[in-house]
Amino acid sequence: xxxxxxxxxxxxxxxxxxxxxxxxxxxxxxxxxxxxxxxxxxxxxxxxxxxxxxxxxxxxxxxxxxxxxxxxxxxxxxxxxxxxxxxxxxxxxxxxxxxxxxxxxxxxxxxxxxxxxxxxxxxxxxx
Amino acid sequence: xxxxxxxxxxxxxxxxxxxxxxxxxxxxxxxxxxxxxxxxxxxxxxxxxxxxxxxxxxxxxxxxxxxxxxxxxxxxxxxxxxxxxxxxxxxxxxxxxxxxxxxxxxxx
Numbered sequence: 001x002x003x004x005x006x007x008x009x010x011x012x013x014x015x016x017x018x019x020x021x022x023x024x025x026x027x028x029x030x031x032x033x034x035x036x037x038x039x040x041x042x043x044x045x046x047x048x049x050x051x052x053x054x055x056x057x058x059x060x061x062x063x064x065x066x067x068x069x070x071x072x073x074x075x076x077x078x079x080x081x082x083x084x085x086x087x088x089x090x091x092x093x094x095x096x097x098x099x100x101x102x103x104x105x106x107x108x109x110x111x112x113x114x115x116x117x118x119x120x121x122x123x124x125x126x127x
Numbered sequence: 128x129x130x131x132x133x134x135x136x137x138x139x140x141x142x143x144x145x146x147x148x149x150x151x152x153x154x155x156x157x158x159x160x161x162x163x164x165x166x167x168x169x170x171x172x173x174x175x176x177x178x179x180x181x182x183x184x185x186x187x188x189x190x191x192x193x194x195x196x197x198x199x200x201x202x203x204x205x206x207x208x209x210x211x212x213x214x215x216x217x218x219x220x221x222x223x224x225x226x227x228x229x230x231x232x233x234x235x
Contacts, residue, residue, distance in 0.1 A: 047221075050222070059222035
């Protein structure tokens with residue numbers, strides 16, 4: 001079964017830092033881009049950042065550039081280091097899979113992004 | 128950045144009836160459009176990708192159409208479990224990936 005499990009959320013003061021983790025299982029992690037998406041209380045979905053399969057490309061929404069860093073490791077985990085946190089960063093943070101593009105014994109495969117989501121972890125920035 | 132606009136913001140429909148949700152992109156996204164369902168307190172779930180392809184396990188009462196800038200999600204006969212918030216999302220031109228503001232589908 002494909003699973004994404006986020007952790008690391010909590011209450012932090014403005015200006016503080018937090019590191020989120022997303023543990024994955026049930027699929028070949030190295031075939032997929034990975035994303036962080038957030039949802040402020042009572043609001044819609046906002047894409048935050050993503051990272052290429054090999055970690056060589058990373059992209060961010062403008063509002064977090066210079067403050068957040070996305071990373072991944074070879075143990076099938078995704079991370080989001082959040083520094084200089086602001087009240088407006090308060091949200092549930094989801095990790096989401098995709099897209100994927102890879103070759104295997106049966107040929108080339110492309111899979112659409114955001115096909116699997118984790119259950120989310122709540123980050124509250126408040127004094 | 129491509130702006131996604133959904134209408135209506137809230138749609139009230141009776142169980143068993145048909146629901147039609149709309150999504151408009153500020154510029155063409157070809158068919159690189161997904162629909163995501165979110166129930167209260169739950170994570171989002173992919174319903175549709177490529178504008179009209181149902182994701183794994185999604186029932187046939189859900190259908191999607193459109194290309195370019197105008198898209199529609201239709202639920203042919205609403206079941207109780209379909210009342211939720213629906214978001215459209217473009218993945219044609221990124222970063223950033225962008226979502227619409229959502230349509231809340233509520234019981235009439």
